[in-house]
Amino acid sequence: MSTTESSQFELVNPPEDGVSKVIFHPSDPNLLLVSSWDKTLRLYNVEKNELMKTIDTGAVALDCCFGENNTAFYGGLDHKLTKVDLETGKTEVIGEQNGPISTICYEAETDRVFVGSWDHTLCVWNASMKKKSHEVSVKHKIFSMDLRNxxxxxxxxxxxxxxxxxxxxxEVWQERETGLKYMLRCIRLMPNGAGFACSSIEGRVAFEFFDLSPEAQSKRYAFKTHRHIVQDTEVVYPVNTLAFHPRYGTFASGGSDAVVNIWDGENRKRIKSMTKFPDEIACVNFNYNGTKLAIASSYTFDEGQRDFSKVAIYIKNVADHEVAPRNQQSR
Structure with a gap:
């Protein structure tokens, strides 16, 4: 079966190099922001399958997110946190780190941008004042972040x-060491606020809970995924990306095996395995009401520079039976 399922389509005018992030607007189910190694930030209307805006970022953007009032933020290899007006394309630098910016999150209630960097710092910037309010050393490179409530x-x-x-x-509320033995790739908060999921380069995903009681901690677990038998040998692939469904709390995982899986984490079951895509899965993201899933299929530079087949972004229209926990599906 090809990737041209009836519920899925490919966006026009994709980036020309690897995709670093796809993220839907927090309140518009059809607006999608995409950052790329081709030094662009792209805004799509996925319902119309239309590229609305292309912004030249000047350097590789490793992450992006929406802001308030038709704005967005991005950061990357030039060390700069930049704000962009998505209507005019005008950009302004909010602040600068001492190393590449790997991940950013925006908090609308306070107009603050949380910036993780390879310079081992977590910084908080006031977007309007262009002023840094906090800088915390975490002593290690920051690879992934998530912000919710x-x-x-x-x-x-x-x-x-x-x-x-x-x-x-x-101060840190909690400092945790996950059950994963190898380098982390992605971390995402559960919609119910109970904890988080994180993934690693060795084909595993871990579920962790904030409640430190023995009862809650007994529910922690990690499982294997994105592994395939090739000529009698198990090949393990990095799990590059995770995304929780906003209504059901199930989640999607995407790996360097070019596969997207949908999981019922609470019941420890796989709900769906999607058809293999042309290249590695760099990023996945559900829109705010859970009706669409964006899937970036592109090379993720796991092996340094190499030729890759194509860069593509797919939009999957999500049916409830594909994402609902097994015990909530109609019989």
Whole structure:
């Protein structure tokens, strides 16, 4: 079966190099922001399959996110946190780090941007004032972050996870070491606020819970995924990306095996394995109401520079039976 399923289509005018992030607008189910190694930021209307805007970022953008009032933020290899007006394309630098910016999150309630960098720091910038309010050394490169309901989770290069309550960035709320034995790739908060999931380069995903009681901690687990038998040998692939469904709490995982899986984490079951895509899965993201899933199929530079087949972004129209937990599906 090809990737041209009836519920799925390919966006026009994709980036010309690897995709670093796809992220839907927090309140518009059809607006998608895409950052890329081709030094562009692209805004799509996925319902119309239309490229609305292309912004030249000047350097490789490793992450991006929406801001308020038709704005967005991006950062990357030039060390700069940049704000862009998505209507006019005008950009302004909010601040600068001492190393490449790997991940950013925006908190609308406070107009703050949380910036993780390879310079081992977590910084908080006031977007309007263009002023840094906090700088925290985490002693390791920051690879991934997520922010939801005033909880910020930070995944670092030494498998450490730092959890902050954004109302008080003066101290770490929790410092965790996951059950994963190898380098972390992605971390995402559960929609119900109970904890987070994180993935690693050795084909595993871990579920962790904030409640430190023995009962809650007994529910922690990790499982193997994105592994295939090739000529009688198990080949293990990095799990590059995770995304929780906003209504059901199930989640999608994407790996360097070019496969996207949908999981029922609570019941520890796989709901769906999607058809193999042309290249590695760099990023996945559900829109805010869970009706669409964006899938970036592109080379992720796991093996340094090499030829790759194509860069493509697919939009899957999501049916409830594909993402609902097994115990909530109609019989």
């Amino acid at each position: 005033k909880i910020l989770v930070v995944a670092t290069s030494q498998r450490k996870v730092f959890v902050y309550k954004t109302d008080d960035m003066s």
